[in-house]
Amino acid sequence: xxxxxxxxxxxxxxxxxLCVVFVVVPLVLMLYFAFTDFEGAFTFxxxxxxxxxxxxxxxxxxxxxxxxxxxxxxxxxxYPLAYFLSRAPFNKVAVLVVLFVTPMWINSLLRxxxxxxxFEMIGISRGTFxxxxxxxxxxxxxxxxxxxxxLSNMDKSYLEASSDLGASPVRSFIKVTFPLSMPGVVSGILxxxxxxxxxxxxxxxxxxxxxxxxxxxINDYLGEFYTWNIGAAYSFIMLILIGISMLLSNIFAKSxxxxxxxxx
Amino acid sequence: MKSKTFKMVGWIFIALMLAFIYLPIIMxxxxxxxxxxxxxxxxxxxxxxxxxxxxxxxxxxxxVQILDAIKNxxxxxxxxxxxxxxxxxxxxxxxxxxxxxxxxxxNGISQITVINADIVTGAAFMLFxxxxxxxxxxxPALIIAHTIITMPYVLLSVSPRLTxxxxxxxxxxxxxxxGPIRTLITVILPQxxxxxxxxxxxxxxxxxxxxxxxxxxxxxxQTISTLIYSAAKKGIPAVWRAASSLIFIVIxxxxxxxxxxxxxxxxxxx
Numbered sequence: 001x002x003x004x005x006x007x008x009x010x011x012x013x014x015x016x017x018l019c020v021v022f023v024v025v026p027l028v029l030m031l032y033f034a035f036t037d038f039e040g041a042f043t044f045x046x047x048x049x050x051x052x053x054x055x056x057x058x059x060x061x062x063x064x065x066x067x068x069x070x071x072x073x074x075x076x077x078x079y080p081l082a083y084f085l086s087r088a089p090f091n092k093v094a095v096l097v098v099l100f101v102t103p104m105w106i107n108s109l110l111r112x113x114x115x116x117x118x119f120e121m122i123g124i125s126r127g128t129f130x131x132x133x134x135x136x137x138x139x140x141x142x143x144x145x146x147x148x149x150x151l152s153n154m155d156k157s158y159l160e161a162s163s164d165l166g167a168s169p170v171r172s173f174i175k176v177t178f179p180l181s182m183p184g185v186v187s188g189i190l191x192x193x194x195x196x197x198x199x200x201x202x203x204x205x206x207x208x209x210x211x212x213x214x215x216x217x218i219n220d221y222l223g224e225f226y227t228w229n230i231g232a233a234y235s236f237i238m239l240i241l242i243g244i245s246m247l248l249s250n251i252f253a254k255s256x257x258x259x260x261x262x263x264x
Numbered sequence: 265m266k267s268k269t270f271k272m273v274g275w276i277f278i279a280l281m282l283a284f285i286y287l288p289i290i291m292x293x294x295x296x297x298x299x300x301x302x303x304x305x306x307x308x309x310x311x312x313x314x315x316x317x318x319x320x321x322x323x324x325x326x327x328v329q330i331l332d333a334i335k336n337x338x339x340x341x342x343x344x345x346x347x348x349x350x351x352x353x354x355x356x357x358x359x360x361x362x363x364x365x366x367x368x369x370x371n372g373i374s375q376i377t378v379i380n381a382d383i384v385t386g387a388a389f390m391l392f393x394x395x396x397x398x399x400x401x402x403x404p405a406l407i408i409a410h411t412i413i414t415m416p417y418v419l420l421s422v423s424p425r426l427t428x429x430x431x432x433x434x435x436x437x438x439x440x441x442x443g444p445i446r447t448l449i450t451v452i453l454p455q456x457x458x459x460x461x462x463x464x465x466x467x468x469x470x471x472x473x474x475x476x477x478x479x480x481x482x483x484x485x486q487t488i489s490t491l492i493y494s495a496a497k498k499g500i501p502a503v504w505r506a507a508s509s510l511i512f513i514v515i516x517x518x519x520x521x522x523x524x525x526x527x528x529x530x531x532x533x534x
Contacts, residue, residue: 006444008434011358012370015351015415019373022412026388027376033391081281084274096278098523103285105469106515109489110508113500114288117295140285198381201475204496215383222387222480232391235384242381 027239033232046233056217060237063214066128067196070135071143074192075185077136078143082184086152097148104141112138112205119206130206135196142191150184151177186249194242214238289512296509301502315506329491330507337472337487340403344410345467351411352418352467353460357448359419360426374416382476385413390480402483409481410471417470418463425459 037043050056084090085097103111115137124130158180162172200215218238221231299314319327359370377385389409393400400408429452437447475489482490488511492500 007361008444008448009358009361009366011354012362012366013358015355015358015419016370016373018351018412018415019370019376022389022392022408023376024373026392029391029395030384030388077281080277084278087274089271090274090278098519099282100285102516102519105519106289106512107473107489109475109492110511111289113492113504113508114292114512116500117505118288118291121291121295137284137288194379194381198383200383201493201496204493215381218383218387222390228391231387235387238381239384242379242384246379 030232030235033229034236035233037229038226046230047237049230050234050237059212059217060214062212063197066132066135066211066213067193070132070139070196071189071193073132073136074140074143075189078140078147078188079185082144082148082151085148086154091152100144101141104145108138109201109205112202116205126206126208128207128211131203131211134202134206135192135199138202139192139196142195143188146184146187146191147181148184150181154180186252190245190249194245197241198238292505293509293512296505299502315503316510318503319506319510326501326503329486330488330503333486333488333491334507334511336485337489340406340410340487341468341471344407344414344471345464347407347411348415348418348467349460349464352415352463353422353453353456355415356419356422356426356456356459357452360423374419377413378416382474386477386480389477393481400481402485405481405483406478406485406487409477410474413474413477414467414470417466418460421463421466422456422459425456429455 034046035042035044037045081100085100090096112134115134119126119130119133124133154177158176159172162176163169167175197213198215198218199213200219203211203213203216214234215238218231218234221227221234295309296315297311297313298309299312300308300310318324319330321327322331355370359367362370389405393405433451433455434447437451438444442450473489475487475493478487479490479493486494488507492504492508495501495504
């Protein structure tokens with residue numbers, strides 16, 4: 001009489017299995033490569049390269065700096081735009097938001113190719129400036145969308161309350177609107193900063209020899225099989241950086257949210 | 265706040281940002297109708313369809329490569345997005361029933377590729393696939409990788425629908441005599457379709473977009489993205505202007521049609 005009972009939770013198993021085999025195992029393998037040398041013996045040398053070579057550290061600082069700059073520019077452009085789009089009379093024109101989000105659906109390398117062609121035409125030469133413009137151009141929608149979403153879902157009665165209590169529009173914005181939009185800002189920053197740090201395509205398409213970023217460095221080490229171990233170690237460093245930024249954003253988003261909630 | 269200046273500044277800012285985003289794409293489309301190799305100004309345009317003729321000239325190796333890459337890209341995106349939609353939807357149903365701890369575990373490992381940098385994911389895939397030399401090379405590796413990186417997005421779009429669903433529906437189906445599988449297919453599945461479509465769309469686009477992961481594992485299968493990436497160092501041939509213009513136009517038309525259909529549906533429901 002005993003029958004294997006059907007349970008819906010078994011449906012999660014194939015997915016979990018695939019994730020373990022094709023995500024967790026490869027990452028563990030990467031870790032193995034990172035801590036071994038070419039012969040397979042345990043070593044810290046791959047990481048030591050990073051901490052002893054000044055040039056490698058400079059590459060990382062440059063990547064962080066350029067990504068940060070691109071993120072700030074994206075934010076400065078996206079916040080006012082999101083603000084306008086979420087307010088009357090602009091929020092009556094639904095097609096506007098669609099127009100701004102559409103580029104997310106278009107192949108990013110082809111879009112970068114388009115601005116490369118335009119840069120060639122108007123005489124912006126390849127290099128740091130072109131790469132930063134490229135980063136801003138490519139990732140802008142990812143900053144706009146989360147900020148727009150939080151701003152347009154915001155409960156407008158908070159604003160009415162603050163103006164009833166005598167706050168000027170500017171003060172209402174600083175004290176109410178901006179803090180309430182913080183979750184969107186944080187996720188926008190993450191969605192721009194993290195891919196910008198690790199980009200390889202934008203630097204290859206728009207950069208010159210001076211724009212050599214951490215992603216390119218990892219890419220080059222992984223390109224030759226006898227430097228895979230170093231490439232794996234640097235990938236691991238990138239992974240740690242991503243972990244740190246996620247952690248920071250969690251702390252930041254929470255600590256910014258709670259005082260507002262408390263105040264209200 | 266709704267003063268005249270607010271309105272004016274708003275419209276000007278919106279117009280400028282729209283120009284920033286669309287001008288490059290429009291210029292590229294205009295330039296695709298000129299066969300001049302290096303564009304250094306509007307005056308360089310000599311109106312012609314030469315680049316389009318070149319693109320569809322199957323006697324040229326470079327054109328065959330591009331057309332082949334378009335075909336590969338579409339096949340890869342269709343197959344992997346379909347697989348991701350099936351696996352992700354099935355998983356969403358299962359994960360919904362899991363206990364708190366196991367749910368956290370599965371959601372946790374499923375977030376890894378979403379958060380991780382593409383280059384790290386690509387590196388890990390490359391190292392993994394080299395354990396099995398020439399077993400996965402090319403299409404199988406690409407399909408596995410694209411399915412794995414896109415299925416979390418299907419899960420993310422389907423799961424919220426399940427939480428909204430009345431949990432008694434499933435029991436009702438069983439009480440009325442339908443087997444569990446039949447209940448899932450005829451009662452639960454239809455409720456999940458909007459989430460599945462959204463997930464499929466996301467998976468499809470992410471697959472089209474990827475080059476960082478693909479270029480580590482593609483063997484000799486080229487997609488649009490890997491092909492233009494490898495051309496970038498040498499200088500991209502002018503025929504790409506025609507190819508990318510066509511792709512831009514096709515995607516834009518598809519998006520417009522999709523949005524119109526969505527709005528129409530909404531209207532009909534009202």
